[in-house]
Amino acid sequence: PRNRIFFWKVTSTTIAPDGVTRSAILVNEKYPGPKIEVNRGDYITVVVENALDVPTAIHWHGLTMKGDPWYDGVPGMNQCPIPPGANFTYAFGTDDIVGTHWWHAHFENQYIDGVVGAIIIRDRPETDPFLHAYDEERTVILSDWYHQPTGTQLAHYLSPESRGMEPVPNNGLINGKHTFNCSNVQPTDLPCVEGERAVIHFVPNRRYRLRIINASAAAAFLFSIDNHLLEVIEADGTDLNPIMVESLPINAGQRYSVIVTSNQEVQNYWMRAEFGMACLPNTTTNLDPIVLGEIRYQGAGKAAPTSVGRFVPPKDGEPPRDNPAFVEACKDLDLFSLHPLKPQPILEPLTNPFLVRISFKTDKTDQIMRGYLNDITYSADAWNPTIVQNLNSSVVYGVNQHVLKIQKRDAIVQIILDNSRGGEHPFHLHGHTFQVIAQGEGVYEEGKTPINTINPLRRDTATVPRNGFTVIRFKADNPGVWALHCHIEWHVTTGLVMQFIELPDELRAMGIPKHVGNLCETGPPVGFKEH
Numbered sequence: 001p002r003n004r005i006f007f008w009k010v011t012s013t014t015i016a017p018d019g020v021t022r023s024a025i026l027v028n029e030k031y032p033g034p035k036i037e038v039n040r041g042d043y044i045t046v047v048v049e050n051a052l053d054v055p056t057a058i059h060w061h062g063l064t065m066k067g068d069p070w071y072d073g074v075p076g077m078n079q080c081p082i083p084p085g086a087n088f089t090y091a092f093g094t095d096d097i098v099g100t101h102w103w104h105a106h107f108e109n110q111y112i113d114g115v116v117g118a119i120i121i122r123d124r125p126e127t128d129p130f131l132h133a134y135d136e137e138r139t140v141i142l143s144d145w146y147h148q149p150t151g152t153q154l155a156h157y158l159s160p161e162s163r164g165m166e167p168v169p170n171n172g173l174i175n176g177k178h179t180f181n182c183s184n185v186q187p188t189d190l191p192c193v194e195g196e197r198a199v200i201h202f203v204p205n206r207r208y209r210l211r212i213i214n215a216s217a218a219a220a221f222l223f224s225i226d227n228h229l230l231e232v233i234e235a236d237g238t239d240l241n242p243i244m245v246e247s248l249p250i251n252a253g254q255r256y257s258v259i260v261t262s263n264q265e266v267q268n269y270w271m272r273a274e275f276g277m278a279c280l281p282n283t284t285t286n287l288d289p290i291v292l293g294e295i296r297y298q299g300a301g302k303a304a305p306t307s308v309g310r311f312v313p314p315k316d317g318e319p320p321r322d323n324p325a326f327v328e329a330c331k332d333l334d335l336f337s338l339h340p341l342k343p344q345p346i347l348e349p350l351t352n353p354f355l356v357r358i359s360f361k362t363d364k365t366d367q368i369m370r371g372y373l374n375d376i377t378y379s380a381d382a383w384n385p386t387i388v389q390n391l392n393s394s395v396v397y398g399v400n401q402h403v404l405k406i407q408k409r410d411a412i413v414q415i416i417l418d419n420s421r422g423g424e425h426p427f428h429l430h431g432h433t434f435q436v437i438a439q440g441e442g443v444y445e446e447g448k449t450p451i452n453t454i455n456p457l458r459r460d461t462a463t464v465p466r467n468g469f470t471v472i473r474f475k476a477d478n479p480g481v482w483a484l485h486c487h488i489e490w491h492v493t494t495g496l497v498m499q500f501i502e503l504p505d506e507l508r509a510m511g512i513p514k515h516v517g518n519l520c521e522t523g524p525p526v527g528f529k530e531h
């Protein structure tokens with residue numbers, strides 16, 4: 001194990017990933033941001049310099065932060081925001097973690113403006129089951145993309161006029177690239193030139209591990225490469241018994257690794273990320289539903305691919321729910337077909353499950369549509385984080401902080417995410433990988449609904465189906481304050497967030513590092529207004 005130190009500077013700037021120029025927030029001037037690539041057991045230190053004129057904070061999505069809960073990066077839960085002009089150092093171990101993860105800002109909605117990047121944690125050669133299964137690897141970051149900065153979009157979304165209709169992406173990107181038809185640009189005065197597609201080079205007859213990350217604000221994608229099968233070997237850091245698929249649904253926040261063999265005729269092929277149009281708000285924009293990238297075989301030159309995809313493109317005016325690709329993108333891979341390579345028996349809960357009901361309603365006073373988990377709409381108290389409040393054992397938390405406590409070490413916690421009257425939501429739990437026990441349409445009934453009892457999938461982000469449920473279980477062995485939320489970033493803003501204080505007494509005994517406490521001394525910048 002080594003110490004790996006990264007120096008990051010967060011700045012605001014302008015970029016044009018698809019040819020359309022807009023303002024953005026970047027780390028080290030890169031989009032996607034710098035990749036963290038380390039070996040399992042390495043100790044990661046990231047020195048973040050906040051050169052913005054607003055606060056920021058960074059979350060390490062998929063890392064459990066065991067023993068380092070104050071570095072999980074959620075203002076209002078684990079830290080106070082990093083003030084403008086200040087430095088803050090995150091430091092954490094990776095002992096029990098391998099696989100494909102990502103980092104992103106967790107302050108307000110900054111990640112939509114560009115604060116995202118990949119985290120790759122390589123297994124040790126002695127324990128890596130896939131050491132000889134592939135020759136090379138590539139990272140593939142998928143994301144939706146908006147031509148307006150997030151602040152502008154929120155002004156509309158958080159008004160009665162939006163009727164809760166989320167902002168619709170203008171484009172999608174693969175590794176921060178795509179083309180865009182400038183005659184469709186809105187507003188029409190945005191500078192626009194022709195963008196470029198992402199290109200991945202293949203040498204014939206090799207095996208490539210693609211580490212695919214969906215870093216979207218909202219969109220689900222169906223990923224495929226024409227003429228090639230995908231062998232799925234990892235989900236959110238869990239190595240899997242490999243399964244072959246033609247296309248891979250991946251929701252916001254999720255990661256998969258697939259192995260692709262370059263054994264087709266030497267030519268170029270389309271790599272496709274098809275938008276889950278069925279789970280985006282009805283679009284009146286000119287959103288191109290297929291994001292294309294190129295797989296270029298060595299020896300095939302640079303000609304654009306002519307390969308044909310698996311799905312028939314939608315006809316004009318066809319409702320998205322009628323198109324198989326658009327619907328398939330919105331569902332997780334069949335739960336019963338995915339099993340971890342290292343089996344683990346199903347966790348047996350001893351206590352009552354948490355029932356979490358997902359709903360939306362329009363507030364009577366301000367007419368704004370908000371999201372509710374069990375009738376509570378979360379709003380962050382960014383400068384009064386739960387982990388600091390917990391140091392005082394008699395504190396009473398505000399209702400809108402939506403705090404639940406897990407008191408008993410090693411208790412098995414079961415959470416039923418009930419979404420019987422809504423669209424799809426990718427739910428993410430911080431601090432854990434959970435077992436996915438059940439997922440389906442309708443209402444979950446304990447003892448009646450079939451559950452996945454044999455070596456269930458373990459991951460950290462699972463879709464709660466439209467008009468359905470997802471049931472997860474995890475063991476309370478990680479003292480900390482952990483967010484559970486929808487990874488549609490717009491829904492974070494409107495309140496689909498709650499938090500668990502896991503093992504509050506142990507957490508209190510751990511204290512907090514001095515420089516984390518110091519962040520809370522300044523308070524919000526003058527004139528700062530929370531959404």
Ligand code: C2O
Nearest residue numbers: 059061253428483
């Ligand atoms: Cu990827 Cu709470 O986030």
